[in-house]
Amino acid sequence: MTQSKNETPMMNLSSENITENVKRINEAPDKPRLSYIMERLVSHVHDFARETRLSTKEWLAGIDYLTAVGVRQKSEFMLLSDILGLSLLVDSIDHPKPPGSTEGTLIGPFHSHEAEVMQNGDSISHDTNGTPCLVLGSVKDRQGQPIPGVKVDAWETDSSGHYDLQNEHRQNLDGRAVLESDPDGRFWFEAIIPVMYPIPHDGPVGQLLALLGRHPWRPAHMHFMFEKVGYDQLITALYMRGDPHETTDAVFGVKESLLVETSPASDAIAAQYGIKVGTPVLKHDFVLVSEAEASKLRDDLSVKALRDLGRKVKIVDGLPVPDVD
Amino acid sequence: MTQSKNETPMMNLSSENITENVKRINEAPDKPRLSYIMERLVSHVHDFARETRLSTKEWLAGIDYLTAVGVRQKSEFMLLSDILGLSLLVDSIDHPKPPGSTEGTLIGPFHSHEAEVMQNGDSISHDTNGTPCLVLGSVKDRQGQPIPGVKVDAWETDSSGHYDLQNEHRQNLDGRAVLESDPDGRFWFEAIIPVMYPIPHDGPVGQLLALLGRHPWRPAHMHFMFEKVGYDQLITALYMRGDPHETTDAVFGVKESLLVETSPASDAIAAQYGIKVGTPVLKHDFVLVSEAEASKLRDDLSVKALRDLGRKVKIVDGLPVPDVD
Structure with a gap:
């Protein structure tokens, strides 16, 4: 052949x-x-x-631009994908959400597979300049049943708006951890209240944003990723309601259902979790979709998309290919 | 705003x-x-x-692939554009050719602006393993009038199929030169008969070709670029007729009108150009398009392309933008 x-x-x-x-x-x-x-x-x-x-000149400028994106110490291709809306789009295609489930958003370039495994109650941030908070979460299925044993990945910037990965001189990772939901589907950890920050904009991606008259800011948020066999991976984030960039996120990630507020810890909460009364508490319930439900929805949308292109389709390994038979 | x-x-x-x-x-x-x-x-x-x-996995593979394309010692983005047919396409859009003019082709990643300026009759190749030939060209307009003073850029590989730029340890450039057409629109130089060669395929572009079951070969050719104020730039190449890859060029460059053969130098030619009788002579007449003609044709095709998209169009600096008024 x-x-x-x-x-x-x-x-x-x-x-x-x-x-x-x-x-x-x-x-x-x-x-x-x-x-x-x-x-x-x-x-x-x-x-x-x-x-x-x-034009040839524009094409050469494009080649030079992509070359510049690639030669950065850390390649900016994912960042470029983020500011073009491609990253959010890919998440929404790969992880379709039926009603009642937690919406997804883009993963961003700062997830790490090296995060420390911690226990519920631990502190994921050692930044003493940040405002401490307690994150109190639960993971349930769409029928409202708690899901124990879910791998919960959480990551956030420090109080200056930088991820650990952005610090070349870092000794250890910080501001991130991997936890597990308890038998009641709950997880909790200490962290700092997320702050808004600009995405890296001293390189080619920043130049493009400037050319287009766009700002580089992301509203304050904390990233989460949930994984358990039998459930569709959930990549999401919680956004602090009222952030000045709430509706102009440079990478298109904010969803209304992901906006959150903190409330001060009551005497009972403070006693239960060993924190000071009045500590801001960021509470949220996450709802996962079963792998079967997500697969079905993904396949249905794939068939529709290819039919819209005038193609017959078959699904191979969960992804569509034109059916040429 | x-x-x-x-x-x-x-x-x-x-x-x-x-x-x-x-x-x-x-x-x-x-x-x-x-x-x-x-x-x-x-x-x-x-x-x-x-x-x-x-899928997210495929998107991440794409990001990794582009990163790999960029981190090569010499970025492979232009090579990637070449094997995707984008380079040929851009030349054909930017330099449309009316009937009777020499067809264009892709420039490829091995043109240099540093080529030595030579005189007609000089030798552009110092490769003693190559088969010497005489290149005998003319440059005319579409009315058949010779065009003097055209900057003629020519470049080819050595007899092993490598451009000077591919040799990291090179002392000087070789296999390339910039000449000028004489008062009769003629130019001539000594060179070696072009050989077929594979494009660089030890990197990401080669991996993609292998995945797709494609070979990396280009048929034997010599590149040319013609420039003179008042004329549209001509980027083209001459391809040696009968090359085994004549109709399967890995970068889609071959055109029938650009296929050439050599003929042995007659006594008269040998005497006139100071070469041995029987030396292969590669003779070709190039026809340039005036800047005005090319502009008109380019603009007409631009208007048509945007109309096909349902857009009103205006031409700004020779390039189309939607007319929003």
Whole structure:
């Protein structure tokens, strides 16, 4: 197949016929998903050039821009995806949420797989300049049943608005932890109240934001990721209600259902969790979707999306490919 | 404007409404061309994700792939553009060719602005392993009039299929030169007969080609670029007829009108150019398009492309932007 494909005549390519030819030579029958992704990628990249009448100078500027995005000490491609809304879009496609479940949002470039495993009640932040708070959460299914043994990943910036990963001279990770929901589906930890911060904007992504007259700010938030076998992964965040950037998040992450407020710890809460009376408490109940429900919803939306493109579809490993039979 | 844009409410973004919101916040009224390019880019990137139902895992693989493309000693973004057909497409859009003019092709990643300025008759290659040849060219306009004083940029690989730029330990550039057409529009130089070669495929671009079952070969060719005020820049190449990869160029560059053959130097030619009788001579007449003709054609095609998108259009600095008035 490969051999015959590479022998198919391909010459005299013009702006009118190049797309069909590139698609054809990219076909890899033994890799239907890759073939489909490449086919849509080539279609859209070529249409982009045709519709904008992209000039050679602009194309070279694009190559230079992507090169600059890549040569940063930490590549800015995810940040670029974030400010183009692609990251939020991908989460919403990959993790569709039925009514009554907690909405998802983008993961952002600062998640780490190296976070310390902690126990409920531990403090995830050692920043003494931050305002301490207690995070009090629960994890339930859509039927309201608590889910024990959920891996809960939480991460936030320090009080200056920087993640540990942004500090080149860091000794340890800080402001993040991995916990587990208890038999009643509850988890709790001490942290600091999230603050607003600008995304890194001293590089190519910042230049693009400036060119477009956009600010780099994210409203104050704390990231969460929930994982347990049998449930669809939930990547989300809680946003502090009333933040000045609440409705202009540079990376499009805020959802109304994810806005939260703190309330001061009562005598009972203070006694129960060993904190001072009046400490701000950030309480939230998270609702996970079962893997079966999420799969079904994802598959249904995939079938619809490909039908809208005029394609018959089959689902392979949970992802759509055109059905050519 | 910037201020009010950044204050527009933007929350609860989903896979259905995120695209309109990202487009809106990217609007930069004082930069209509950038705004248009960003609008089409966001549309196509988002549609790509929606139509493929791009999974988080695939999106992360894409980010990692682009990062790998960027961290190469020499960024492979242009090579990636080449194997996706984007480079050929951009040349065909930016340099449209009316009938009777020499067709263009992609510039490729190995042009240099540092090439030595030489005189007609000089040798651009010092590779003693190559087969010497004489390149005998003319430059005319579409009315058949010779064009003197054209800057002629020529470049080719050595006999092993490598450009000078690919040799990290090079002392000097070789296999390239800048010449000027004489009062009769003619130019000539000694070189070596071009050989076929694989594009660099030890990096991310090579990995993608392998995944897709594609070979990395380019048929034997010599690159040319022609520039003179009043004429549209011509980026092209001559391809050696009969090359085994003639119709399967990995970067889609070959055009029938650019296929050439050598013929052995006659006694007269040998005497005139100071070469041995029988030396292969590669003779070709190039036809440039006037800047005015190319502009008109480019503008007409731009207007058509935007009309096909349902947009009114105005041309600013030779490039289209939607006419919002």
